[in-house]
Amino acid sequence: MPKGIYNVPKAFNEPVKSYAPGTKEREQVLAAFKEMYNSTVDVPLYIGSEEIRTGDTKTINPPFDHKKVVGHYHQAEKQHVAQAIEAALKAKTQWAAMAWEHRASIFLKAAELLAGPYRAKINAATMIGQAKTVHQAEIDSACEFIDFLRFNVEFMTKIYAEQPVSSEGIWNRMEHRPLEGFIYAITPFNFTAISGNLPSAPALMGNVVVWKPSATQMLSAGVIMEVFKEAGLPAGVINMVSGNSAMISEVLIGSRDFAGVHFTGSTGVFNDIWAKIGQNISKYKTYPRIVGETGGKDFVLAHPSSIPAQVATALSRGAFEYQGQKCSAASRAYIPKSIWPQVKELLLADMASMKMGSPEDMSNFVSAVITESSFDKLAAFIDAAKNANDAEVIAGGNYDKSVGYFIEPTVILTDNPKYDTMCTELFGPVLTIHVYEDAKWEETLKLVDETSPYALTGAIFSQDRYAIEQATKALENSAGNFYINDKPTGAVVGQQPFGGARASGTNDKAGSILNLLRWVSPRTIKETFVPPTDYRYPFLG
Ligand SMILES: NC(=O)c1ccc[n+]([C@@H]2O[C@H](COP(=O)([O-])OP(=O)(O)OC[C@H]3O[C@@H](n4cnc5c(N)ncnc54)[C@H](O)[C@@H]3O)[C@@H](O)[C@H]2O)c1
Ligand SMILES: N[C@@H](CCC=O)C(=O)O
DSSP, X not given: OOSSOOOOOOOOOOOOOOOOTTOHHHHHHHHHHHHHHTSOEEEOEEETTEEEOOSOEEEEOOTTSTTOOOEEEEOOOHHHHHHHHHXXXXXXXXHHHSOHHHHHHHHHHHHHHHHTTTHHHHHHHHHHHHOOOHHHHIIXXXXXXXXXXXHHHHHHHHHHHXXXXXXXXXEEEEEEEEOSSEEEEEXXXXXXXXXXXXXHHHHHTTOEEEEEOOGGGHHHHHHXXXXXXXXXXXXXXXXXXXXXXXXXXXXXXXXXXXXXXXXXXXXXXXXXXXXXXXXXXXXXXXXOEEEEEOOOOEEXXXXXXXXXXXHHHHHHHHHHGGGGOSTTOEEEEEEETTTHHHHHHHHHHHHHTOOBSOTTSTTOSBOOOSOHHHHHHHHHHHHHXXXXXXXXXXXXXXXXXXXXXXXXXXXXXXXXXXXXXXXXXXOSSEEEEEEEOGGGHHHHHHHHHHSOSEESEEEEEOSOHHHHHHHHHHTTTTOSXXXXXXXXXXXXXXXXXXXXXXXXXXXXXXXXXXXXXXXXXXXXXXXXXXXXXXXXXXXXX
């Protein structure tokens, strides 16, 4: 037990390295890339203290060179998932009882390992396995992951410090217990940082976790487990299983000890998980916490007063960085007629200069999309737009999967504001633009709000403060992360807590105190120093 009321190191955002030619970090990441690309890793299941190799493996292939094999990962069977629950529950008592400063130390050490000795490795794994350019890998797998770890430690101490008042003669205390049971963390392919945060945030608060990464993030998932182990995380606190998602969910959500799910991924999958939890509700020891951050159809709305170069740059970056595979990516835009010719000219010039290929070639701005099924889906939407009466492809539109799953950054222009790609999440480098009459600004605000079921991110551009105020109010429920004169991507931990409502999730704001509060169950303790010894009130005489 602590013998002091400790202060933790002040959290700060990890500075983003430049990787400019001639820098040490560029040399290091390229060396790590080469080494990983020319070897084959074998990613096991991590259950308790064991690394389990089931022999039922799947290959890991870089999306930009899909015939290349850079490793294998092992798939779990039912018995392994049950074993992971057992290992978690076995670790629980000791982990939950460990003094908080030791839990904090483990995750602060993980942050420093990522900032130093593991930086090149985790970035290279993210570049290869998830097809991120070096800058996109750096802001995700290095900086955002480090930020989650550092800031969560600080938030944890704020939660513990928040105490009720005590009136004379009594002492009221609040303790924040971990949940009874285990947490199921399910993570998406597109952010290594999210994969690290979803199991580690509940673990930091004293919980034990079974983590299921995405099949297309296994290369960096393996590195995350290496980092946690080297940081000193005790066996069984975070157990990693991969394989058939439906089977894994059936076992975990079907367990009496299931205490919560920490999910990030698509809305459909989250809805299924919620329904499964509902079906099992009478089985659980405690009501499970359900936290899910899901899809988006994120908008950029320009006012006639906005500056065309700013709008065009926000679209180039917001829509096409990481091939549009951010839940926050700008995927629908509303541009007033008066500035459209300039915005169009600048945007198309930007796009003409974007190079696409392997992340190893650092002159590439974009790379491949994650899988063949994603490629096929995107190609079908592009073809449909080419054949539509109410839409046209005005830039890009080509695709080729012979070597990698390459989809050219594409812009669809539509005069139908409810055109399919204005409403449906595509999750790729496809931006749909609707040009509106300047006089229809207010109608367009309504349109932006009502067009999609999602409410994750959105951006408005304007030089007119009245218009900014009006849009901020009109779009109050349209986005959980709302940007004024900035692109809708790139939230920073501690600065722009992230998440949305409506079909975009439970809005529990990853990278904030609000998220950590979901992983504890407070107990109020009242202690009376001198208890009464007579039941009669004074007025009874
Ligand atoms: N709101 C956010 O913060 C946020 C962040 C990143 C990604 N996303 C969303 O994630 C999606 C893209 O990621 P993805 O393609 O990895 O999503 P996905 O929904 O296909 O997969 C997410 C995770 O769920 C797993 N899964 C699939 N079926 C399952 C089941 N029946 N039971 C349990 N797990 C199951 C997958 O294996 C993966 O680990 C997009 O919709 C994007 O908007 C949202
Ligand atoms: N937090 C990231 C998006 C995560 C989802 O993919 C951003 O703000 O761009």
